[in-house]
Amino acid sequence: MIKQKQAAPPSDDVRWRFVMATMRRNGFRRSALIETLHTVQETFGFLDEESLRYVASSLNTPLSQVYGVSTFYHLFKLKPAGKHTCVVCTGTACYIKGSSNLLKQVEKDYDIKPGETTPDNQISLLTARCVGACGVAPVAIYDGTIQGELTADKAVALLERYQDD
Secondary structure, three states, X not given: OOOOOOOOOXXXXXXXXXXXXXXXXXXXXXXXXXXXHHHHHHHHOOOOHHHHHHHHHHOOOOHHHHHHHHHHOOOOOOOOOOOEEEEEEOOHXXXXXXXXXXXXXXXXXXXXXXXXXXXXXXXXEEEEOOOOOHHHOOOEEEOOEEEOOOOHHHHHHHHHXXXXX
16 A cells, blocks of 8 residues: 655644644545535634645545535635624525615625625625524524614614724
8 A cells, every 4th residue: 555645734833733633533535525624614714725725635635626615515714704794694584574685785885795704804794595583584693693673774783883893
């Protein structure tokens, strides 16, 4: 059996040890891809191109497959998240009750689209298919707290509290 040469981490950052431990624990098998990507994201906060290349090389997996997995699952982030998050529900009940209007207002007032972060890295705007709070639609989740029965003005007002943070 030929032993594959292990790729060197992208930097001497000690956090790469956590990533390497995950890959080692799984025998550097391709089947460890999702677990390894989760470890990278938990450790560094997001998946950048450098980390995707390192994981691909270490797991002897095509970069296209690593990129495909990291973009398929919505929990993986390819850019650093903002200090605060706003997740607008776009499920049927929320949509019918006006979530598209509050999403448009946030986009307009903060000049960002879903999946983007404000230039000052304060707010990341995300969407979710359904957050399971249909009874108080439309809803958004601000830093993990659900806010229901929102209007466009209320949605923006809740974000304004993050401006001076």
